[in-house]
Amino acid sequence: xxxxxxxxxxxxxxxxxxGGVRAAGVAxxxxxxxxxxxxxxxxxxPATVAATFTxxxxxxxxxxxxxxxxxxxxxxxxxxxxxxxxxxxGRQGVRDAEETAAEAARVLGRPVGxxxxxxxxxxxxxxxxxxxxxGVRDAARKLSAKGGAQAARAILTTDTxxxxxxxxxxxxxxxxxxxxxxxxxxxxxxxxxxxxAVIATDAAVxxxxxxxxxxxxxxxxxxxxxxxxxxxxxDMVLCFATGAAGAPRLRxxxxxxxxxxxALEQVCLTLAKMIARDxxxxxxxxxxxxxxxxxxxxxxxxxxxxxxxxxxxTALFGQDINWGRVMAALGRSGARFDPERVDLFVxxxxxVRRGLGLGVRAEAAANRRLRRREFGLTAALHAGTATARxxxxxxxxxxxxxxxxxxx
Amino acid sequence: xxxxxxxxxxxxxxxxxxGGVRAAGVAxxxxxxxxxxxxxxxxxxPATVAATFTxxxxxxxxxxxxxxxxxxxxxxxxxxxxxxxxxxxGRQGVRDAEETAAEAARVLGRPVGxxxxxxxxxxxxxxxxxxxxxGVRDAARKLSAKGGAQAARAILTTDTxxxxxxxxxxxxxxxxxxxxxxxxxxxxxxxxxxxxAVIATDAAVxxxxxxxxxxxxxxxxxxxxxxxxxxxxxDMVLCFATGAAGAPRLRxxxxxxxxxxxALEQVCLTLAKMIARDxxxxxxxxxxxxxxxxxxxxxxxxxxxxxxxxxxxTALFGQDINWGRVMAALGRSGARFDPERVDLFVxxxxxVRRGLGLGVRAEAAANRRLRRREFGLTAALHAGTATARxxxxxxxxxxxxxxxxxxx
Numbered sequence: 014x015x016x017x018x019x020x021x022x023x024x025x026x027x028x029x030x031x032g033g034v035r036a037a038g039v040a041x042x043x044x045x046x047x048x049x050x051x052x053x054x055x056x057x058x059p060a061t062v063a064a065t066f067t068x069x070x071x072x073x074x075x076x077x078x079x080x081x082x083x084x085x086x087x088x089x090x091x092x093x094x095x096x097x098x099x100x101x102x103g104r105q106g107v108r109d110a111e112e113t114a115a116e117a118a119r120v121l122g123r124p125v126g127x128x129x130x131x132x133x134x135x136x137x138x139x140x141x142x143x144x145x146x147x148g149v150r151d152a153a154r155k156l157s158a159k160g161g162a163q164a165a166r167a168i169l170t171t172d173t174x175x176x177x178x179x180x181x182x183x184x185x186x187x188x189x190x191x192x193x194x195x196x197x198x199x200x201x202x203x204x205x206x207x208x209x210a211v212i213a214t215d216a217a218v219x220x221x222x223x224x225x226x227x228x229x230x231x232x233x234x235x236x237x238x239x240x241x242x243x244x245x246x247x248d249m250v251l252c253f254a255t256g257a258a259g260a261p262r263l264r265x266x267x268x269x270x271x272x273x274x275x276a277l278e279q280v281c282l283t284l285a286k287m288i289a290r291d292x293x294x295x296x297x298x299x300x301x302x303x304x305x306x307x308x309x310x311x312x313x314x315x316x317x318x319x320x321x322x323x324x325x326x327t328a329l330f331g332q333d334i335n336w337g338r339v340m341a342a343l344g345r346s347g348a349r350f351d352p353e354r355v356d357l358f359v360x361x362x363x364x365v366r367r368g369l370g371l372g373v374r375a376e377a378a379a380n381r382r383l384r385r386r387e388f389g390l391t392a393a394l395h396a397g398t399a400t401a402r403x404x405x406x407x408x409x410x411x412x413x414x415x416x417x418x419x420x421x
Numbered sequence: 422x423x424x425x426x427x428x429x430x431x432x433x434x435x436x437x438x439x440g441g442v443r444a445a446g447v448a449x450x451x452x453x454x455x456x457x458x459x460x461x462x463x464x465x466x467p468a469t470v471a472a473t474f475t476x477x478x479x480x481x482x483x484x485x486x487x488x489x490x491x492x493x494x495x496x497x498x499x500x501x502x503x504x505x506x507x508x509x510x511g512r513q514g515v516r517d518a519e520e521t522a523a524e525a526a527r528v529l530g531r532p533v534g535x536x537x538x539x540x541x542x543x544x545x546x547x548x549x550x551x552x553x554x555x556g557v558r559d560a561a562r563k564l565s566a567k568g569g570a571q572a573a574r575a576i577l578t579t580d581t582x583x584x585x586x587x588x589x590x591x592x593x594x595x596x597x598x599x600x601x602x603x604x605x606x607x608x609x610x611x612x613x614x615x616x617x618a619v620i621a622t623d624a625a626v627x628x629x630x631x632x633x634x635x636x637x638x639x640x641x642x643x644x645x646x647x648x649x650x651x652x653x654x655x656d657m658v659l660c661f662a663t664g665a666a667g668a669p670r671l672r673x674x675x676x677x678x679x680x681x682x683x684a685l686e687q688v689c690l691t692l693a694k695m696i697a698r699d700x701x702x703x704x705x706x707x708x709x710x711x712x713x714x715x716x717x718x719x720x721x722x723x724x725x726x727x728x729x730x731x732x733x734x735t736a737l738f739g740q741d742i743n744w745g746r747v748m749a750a751l752g753r754s755g756a757r758f759d760p761e762r763v764d765l766f767v768x769x770x771x772x773v774r775r776g777l778g779l780g781v782r783a784e785a786a787a788n789r790r791l792r793r794r795e796f797g798l799t800a801a802l803h804a805g806t807a808t809a810r811x812x813x814x815x816x817x818x819x820x821x822x823x824x825x826x827x828x829x
Contacts, residue, residue, distance in 0.1 A: 068753070069749060069752040069753045070751075070752040070753070070756075070757070070758065070760060071748050071749055071751065071752030071760040072752075072760075098745070100745060100748075100749075101744075101745055101748050101760070101773075101776055101777065101778065102777070103761065103776065103777050135745070136744075136745020136746070136748065136749070137744060137745045137748075137773075137777075137778040138778075244753060245749055246745070246748070246749050246752060323731070336509075336544075336545060337506070337508060337509055337543070337544020337545045337654070338544070340479050340508075340509050340544065340545075340654070341477060341479055341508075341544070341653055341654050343478070343479065344477040344478040344479030344480075344654060345476070345477045345478070345652060348478075349478070350478065352478060352479040352480075352509070353511065365509075365545075368509055368511060369509065369510070369511050369545075370509065370545040370546075410818045410822065414818065
C-alpha cells in the first residue's frame, strides 16, 4: 500500500526522536573491555507498555521479572545490561534482577513495579551487583533527551554497529513519533544470539491495543529473522507509549491507528533487517520468498528450510547459486509440491524452470546478482496460493571464528 | 548386551568379506579429476534385497528407479556413480538411470529388473551416458571377489577416506558375514550431503525379514547422524543377502536371527560413525545423549537441538564447553523439563547440576575432555525415563571453505 506508506517519514535518531523519553548508556565494568554495558531508558510521563518474550523454556532472570511487570501494564523505566545474560543463575539471578529494578526505582523516584530489566551476554555467571548498582546511579545522573544513541551502544555484544530508527506521522495537528533501538547479530536460526529491542512512541495508546499491535509487528519482522520458538534465553521486545505528543488517544479500528500500526511495523522491520545485516560474519542479506505454497504453514516451513540450510548459506557466501541445494532444502521442508513445477529466481533472474536448470548462462546471470550485498531468492512452488518471506545471511568463515572464541 | 556382542567378530574388508559378492571400481570420466567414479557390485547367487531411501520430496532419478526395483525383492547387481547425482534432471534423468541398469544387465547377462542404481555428486546436470556405459563395461570386466575396496573408493565425493566394515558370526557349523561400504561426509543435519551405503550378507534371509531388520538398523545408526526427513535427494541404503555361506535360512524370532540383526546393526553403526567422523571439516565426534526426557519424541528433539546447534558445534571446535549454549538449545527444543533440574556432563565430568554451573574448575576439567577427538555430551533432564542418542561433529572454518567452493 504505497499511499499509506507515504504518510510515514523517517526521523533522525531512535529513542531520542520520541517525546517524553530520556536515556543514557554507561560503562560500569560488566564488559572486561571497558566498553559501555548498561543502558537506562525512562519515560517522563506515565506510559503504557507492551512486550514479547523468548519462547525458550530456559528463561533468564530478567525475562522472568519483566514478564511479571508486564501484567501491571505501566512503564516508568527499563535497565538493560550487556556483558552478562543473568541466565541459568537460579534464585540469586532473580534476586539480582529485582534488585537492579529496585535500585533504578529508588534513584528515579518511581514505582519499582514499573521498572523493567533486560540482559544479554555470558550465560551462567552471577551479575556483579556492585557494578550494576553503580551503573544504574551513573546512568540516572546522565539521563538525557539526546541519550538514545548512547543507550543503543551500551546494549551491544558481538554487534558491529548500533541499531536505531525512528519514523513519524501526523495525528490531527500533532506529529507523533515511533522510534527504537535493538541489539543482536546472531545468524538466522538455528541460533541463540540474544535479540533485545526497546521501542517508544509519544502517541497515547491503551496497553491492550499496544500489545496486539506489537505482537503483530514482531510476527512479520523480528520473527522473520529469528524463527519462532528458536530463541535465546533472553530475547525481549518492549514497546512503551508516553503520550507526550499531546495527540488524541489512538483508538483501534480508526485510520490513525492503522497508520500507527504501520509505523510500528516499519520500525520493527528496519531494526530486524539491521540485525540480519549485522549477522555474525555475514557478507550478504538474502530475502527468501516462497510463493504458491499450499498453506501459510508450509510456505513458512519451506522458507525456513532454505534460509537455515548451511549448504545454501555457504553457497551464498561463495556467490554461486548452486540451486540443487535450494531444491533439496525445499524437498526436505515438509511442504507438499511437485518438484517438476518449481521455478527458482535470484532477484528477477530465473535459474530453474519446472524443476530443471536453465543452464550455464542463466546461472552466470544469477551469480552476478549474488555478488551484491542484498538480493532476493524466490521459489515458486505452484502448489497453492500461500506465501512467506524470511531474511537470512550467508555463512562465512568469520562466523566460525567469532563463535568458536566468544563466550555467550 | 556384552555376551551377545561377543559372538560377533570383526573381519577384514567390507563387501569382499562376504561370500558370493564380486565388485569393481573404475574411473570413467564423470569426475574431472580422473578419480574412480563408478562402482559395480554383483551377487553371483540369486539374492534377496532390502533398501531404505531418502524422505526428500525431491528424489533423484536413481532413487525413483531403485524404489521400483525393490518391489521385485530380488537383487543381481547395483551400479553406483559419483561425480553426478542425476537429480533434478527430469524425464531424461530417469531414462539415463534405466539405461545404466540396462547396460549392466546386458553385460552381466542378468534380468534388468534386478539391477539397482545409485548416484551422488552435482545436482542438475545430465549424466554423460557415453562415460557411464563405458564405465559399466569396464567395471564388469574387472569384477573380482577382492574388488570391494575399489568399489568403496569409487563412490566417494568430498569424503577423505573410504568406509568399509565387516563382521562375522556362526550359524550352525557355518560362518556367516555381514559387510558393507558407505560414502558421505556431510555434517549432521540440517545438511544435504548424500549418504550411500551398500551392505551384503552371505546369510540366507527372506526379503521381508531383511527389510524389517534393515529399517531397524538404519533407525539407530544412519538416522542418528542424518536426522529423519532431513535428507539429500539421493540417500540410499541397500542390503542384499546372497545365501552363499550355505548356512540354514535365518528365520525371524530365532536366536540366530537375533545375532544377524545385531551384526547388521553393528555394520550400519560403524559405517555411520565413519561418516560422522569424516564430517566436512570435522575435528571432533560427540555422542549427544539425552536422559530422563518425558517421551522418546522429546528426547530425540532435545538431542537434535543440541546436535544441530551451530553455536554448540562451534564451541566444540573451540574446545570450550560454553554450557549456556547447550541449555539454550535444550530450552528451545520443545522438550518439556524444569531448567532447574537439568544436569550436564562431558563424558562423566559434571559441568551443570540442577541448572547451575559448577564453576571454573569443573569447566576446565570438561574442557580437557573436549580436547580429545571423541567424547560424550550428556544432558539429564529429570523429567521422565526416555533417552536418545545422536552423533554430531564440531563446526570448523574448514566446513565453510569446503562448501563455499564445492558444487553439490
